[in-house]
Amino acid sequence: MSNPITLTDEATAIEPRPRDGRQTHFAHSRDQASEPTTLAIGVRDLNAWYGDFQALHSISLDIPANRVSALIGPSGCGKSTLLRWFNRMNDTIPTAHARGSVHLGDTDLLSRTTDVVDLRRRIGIVFQRPNPFPKSIFDNVAFGPRLHMKLSRTELQDVVEWALRKAAVWDEVKDRLASPALGLSGGQQQRLCIARAIAVGPEVLLMDEPCSALDPASTLAVEDLIFELRRQYTIVIVTHNMQQAARCSDQTAFFYEGRLIEVGATTTVFTKPKQQQTEDYVSGKFG
Amino acid sequence: MSSANSLATPTWRGDLDDRVGKYLGRSHRSLKLVRGRETVIYAILIASGLFSLLITGAIIYVLAIETVSFFKSDEVTFANFFGSTTWNPLLGGTKSFGIWALICGTMLVTAIAMSIALPLGLITAIYLSEYAPRGVRNVLKPVLEVLAGVPTVVYGFFALMTITPILQWLHSGFSVYNAASAGIAVGILCLPTVCSLAEDALQAVPRGLREGAYGLGATRFDVSVKVVVPAALSGIISAFLLAIARAVGETMIVALAAGSLAQATLDPRQQVQTMTGFMVQMASGDVSNYGTEYYSMYAVAFTLFVMTLALTMVGNLVRRRFREAYE
Ligand SMILES: Nc1ncnc2c1ncn2[C@@H]1O[C@H](COP(=O)(O)OP(=O)(O)OP(=O)(O)O)[C@@H](O)[C@H]1O
Ligand SMILES: [Mg+2]
Numbered sequence: 100m101s102n103p104i105t106l107t108d109e110a111t112a113i114e115p116r117p118r119d120g121r122q123t124h125f126a127h128s129r130d131q132a133s134e135p136t137t138l139a140i141g142v143r144d145l146n147a148w149y150g151d152f153q154a155l156h157s158i159s160l161d162i163p164a165n166r167v168s169a170l171i172g173p174s175g176c177g178k179s180t181l182l183r184w185f186n187r188m189n190d191t192i193p194t195a196h197a198r199g200s201v202h203l204g205d206t207d208l209l210s211r212t213t214d215v216v217d218l219r220r221r222i223g224i225v226f227q228r229p230n231p232f233p234k235s236i237f238d239n240v241a242f243g244p245r246l247h248m249k250l251s252r253t254e255l256q257d258v259v260e261w262a263l264r265k266a267a268v269w270d271e272v273k274d275r276l277a278s279p280a281l282g283l284s285g286g287q288q289q290r291l292c293i294a295r296a297i298a299v300g301p302e303v304l305l306m307d308e309p310c311s312a313l314d315p316a317s318t319l320a321v322e323d324l325i326f327e328l329r330r331q332y333t334i335v336i337v338t339h340n341m342q343q344a345a346r347c348s349d350q351t352a353f354f355y356e357g358r359l360i361e362v363g364a365t366t367t368v369f370t371k372p373k374q375q376q377t378e379d380y381v382s383g384k385f386g
Numbered sequence: 387m388s389s390a391n392s393l394a395t396p397t398w399r400g401d402l403d404d405r406v407g408k409y410l411g412r413s414h415r416s417l418k419l420v421r422g423r424e425t426v427i428y429a430i431l432i433a434s435g436l437f438s439l440l441i442t443g444a445i446i447y448v449l450a451i452e453t454v455s456f457f458k459s460d461e462v463t464f465a466n467f468f469g470s471t472t473w474n475p476l477l478g479g480t481k482s483f484g485i486w487a488l489i490c491g492t493m494l495v496t497a498i499a500m501s502i503a504l505p506l507g508l509i510t511a512i513y514l515s516e517y518a519p520r521g522v523r524n525v526l527k528p529v530l531e532v533l534a535g536v537p538t539v540v541y542g543f544f545a546l547m548t549i550t551p552i553l554q555w556l557h558s559g560f561s562v563y564n565a566a567s568a569g570i571a572v573g574i575l576c577l578p579t580v581c582s583l584a585e586d587a588l589q590a591v592p593r594g595l596r597e598g599a600y601g602l603g604a605t606r607f608d609v610s611v612k613v614v615v616p617a618a619l620s621g622i623i624s625a626f627l628l629a630i631a632r633a634v635g636e637t638m639i640v641a642l643a644a645g646s647l648a649q650a651t652l653d654p655r656q657q658v659q660t661m662t663g664f665m666v667q668m669a670s671g672d673v674s675n676y677g678t679e680y681y682s683m684y685a686v687a688f689t690l691f692v693m694t695l696a697l698t699m700v701g702n703l704v705r706r707r708f709r710e711a712y713e
Contacts, residue, residue, distance in 0.1 A: 191600060193520065220603035230594035233617050242612070243602040292598070299602055 136163035139303055139333040140185060140208075145199035147180055149192070154180045156357045158199070162303075162350075167325060167334045169344040169365065172354035173380065178337040181354075182305050184208070185335065186222040187215045203303070220247055223301035227308040229288035231280035231295070236272050239280045239291055243299035258298055266294035267324050286317025293324065297332070304328065306336040310343065322347045341381055345369050353377045449691060452684030459678045467685065473648035473659070475679040483682055485689055487648040491565070491658035492690075495640055496633040498569025498654060499576055503629050506573075507580025508615075508622065514581070515588035516610040527585065534578035542642030545571035550643065559655045563645030566654035571639045576629040583628065587621025588614055620708040627701035631694055637662040661690045 140162035147155035154177045162168050170178040180189070187208065189195035201208040208218060220243075231239050240259040244250060250258065259276070263269040268290040272283070280291055289309060296304060306325070310318040318340075325334055325347050338344050344351055345365060352362040353376075361368060361377045372378045456462060462483050470484025510530075514523050550567040553560045560566065591614045599613045615622065645657025646667055659667075668683040 186601065188597060188601065191597065216603045216605055218603075219601055224601040226594060226597065226601075228594060230592070230598040232595060232598065232613055242599070242604075246602065246604055246608055295598075295602065 136166060138162070139164035139203065140335075141200075141202045142181075143200045143202075145181070145184065145197060145201060147177070147184060147189075147195070147197040147199075149180075150194040154357050155184075155197070158359050160352055160359055160362060162333060162335055164333045165329060165331075166349040167329050167336060167347055168350045168352065169348035170335065170337045170352050170354060171339070171341070171344050171380070172360075174339075176354040177357045178354055179307050182224070182307055182335060182337055185303070185305055186219050186224055187213070188219075188224065190215060220299050221301055222303040222305060223296035223299065224305040225289070225292050225296050225307070225309050227311055229285055229292050229312065231283070231288050231291055233279065233281055235277050236280045236283070236291060237276040240294050240298050243295060247299055259294075262294040262298035263291075265297055265324075265328065266290045267320055268294060284317075286313045286320065289313060289317065289321065290324070293321070297328070301332065303333045303335065306334065308337050308339060311339065318343070341369075341383070353380060355380075446691070449684055449688045452681055453688045456678065456681035456685045459681065461678045462682075471650035473664075475682050481678070483678075483685075484650075485686065487650045488659060488661045488664055488686060489689070489693075490650040490652070491640075491644065491648060491663070492634060492660040494565045494652060494654065494658055495569045495572060495636075495644060495660055496630065498566055499572035499633045499636075500626075500630060502570060502573030503576035503580050503633070504626055507577050507625070507629070508584050510577070510581045511584035511588055511622075512610050512615065515585050516606060516614060527582065530578040530581055534575075534582070538575060538636065538638040539642070541571045541575050542639040545639055545643035553655075557655070561645070561655060561657050563643060563647075563657035564655050565644055565651075565658045568640045568642075568644035569654065571643060572633050572636050575636065575639065576633055579632060580625050580629045583625035584618075584622050587618040587625065590621065591617045620705045623701065623705055623708060627697065631697055634690070634694060634697070635662060637666050641666045661686050 138161055142158055142160040142162075145155055145158040146153065158181060170181065172178055180195075183189045184197055184201060185203075185208065189197070197209055199209070203218075203221065206213060206218070232242060234242070237259055240262050241255055244255060244258050260269060260273075263272060268287055271287055272291070275282075280288065283291060289312065293304075293306075293309070309325075310321050313321065322343060325336065328334060329349075336344075336348065348365045350362065351365045351368040353360045353368065353372075353374075355376055361372060361374045363373075368377060369381050372381065378384075457464065457467070461481050467483050467485055470482055471486040471490070472482040472484045473487035474480055474482040514526060518526065545567045549570050550560065550562065550564065553564070553567055595613055595617060596609050599609045604612070640660045640663040644660060644663055646659050646663065647657050648659035648664065649656065651658065664686055665683050668680060
């Protein structure tokens, strides 16, 4: 993967997958869940702890490639914990440890020998609160590419523009690339963080409540973006917003107290859930 | 969090409701009393502010008055004071008050000290904040801070008894009193200040920034150097400036180890006299209390004051620049 600009044309997942002319209209997103998919991340019997406290109990879950998977569930049920094991973000928490297996293609994500730096390049993450670096807009997006690739000035400019366009902020920032990123609005900052994440050319994009700090208009912009991005990336999104999960995900997994209660096509989970708990949650009876 | 339906639903306890309801939302504070107290507190704060202002003003006033009487003397001229590098206040016929000899001594010692304290202090701070396990950090940081509390006279003897012999062993050109030995000791003295303040600045960088960088595949080194240090730059610069000010004003170590021969040299093996070194020699020596040489002490002090003031002001400017760029 030498030049991220050609990403659009390259298969970025581990296995080749069909690239047909899929409908891009928003409302049709759910139909695709029924099409055959390839596996991006496979979770088997994952248990995770913070110190003595077990936050995840025996999770087994498939994340399909080029789909949006939503993780839902009440506060404290372990969604962020699971997400942060996908790219080993939990390594930064001394008490966090896990047992089980998480695979990205052939790579065992939990293995001690896995190169977390390379792993995090392949699996990008966007956090709940926008966290742009106190640098210029340009330098924020260029941060990742500068770490991993040797690019000429013009190539770097191309990557930055490409990422900002993908993240739907280009038009708002194109005239002020050199000004501080912290001068942007919260919604713009979040889209900037998305641009920053995709600028290294990840295969998977993890999003932990990416819209919870945003106004409705920015939320819609980010949702549009997620829908658009899934054609190239595998997306896992944590959300508390049921409409959002229903609107922009193909697969939904419902967690409760560290356990995976139900997972299936989003349409099914929201209309004909198998578990009573799921039905209560998605219909707003608790949580 | 036992059953699904009780999760995140408030639970009521009737008796608690009743008890809390009796006082919740009331206020017994008398508005008059509150206002009176605020006024008193305000007055105390104003008074303490004025007090420190007054003290500072008095010090500057005394310095200025005595400096004026120094320049009134027939033995000195502005041209000599600011234009000469020969500082020779004591010898009758050949008296000369060229301040540059003392400024040069101060600068030399400070430069040596800072070339040790700044890089080492910052590197240690980065280690403590970004690399060290929490246990190590919790032990090392207090130890470092204790180092800052050791009386400076101890550092002075350390320079004279330990650093100087080592330097002389390494290179025979070092004299007994020399700028290098004093500079190194001042550097060690300033190290904890730099380290502790810089570490505070690094720790204040939000966790989210580090996670953002790690999430992009940055190594620990990338995160420290490309994200955390730049984000903490204004605090790091403050730490540096405080250390410089401390080195410029340090007295005991230079009085003991740097020597008492004022000369404009950049050779760290030679003995030098700093501005503070001269003042302590004057104030504690047996010179008369009214001679020109005695008043020269005030002129030197005033110059030192102007220098540190300039340093502080430049520091504030630089800091504001970085703050603008980073916030
Ligand atoms: N650093 C930590 N140390 C100890 N316990 C933690 C830590 N982070 C999370 N936990 C605990 O692990 C459990 C799962 O937390 P997690 O953050 O994964 O929940 P979540 O589903 O993302 O919740 P939310 O929707 O509120 O973000 C919670 O009970 C939480 O208290
Ligand atoms: Mg969470």
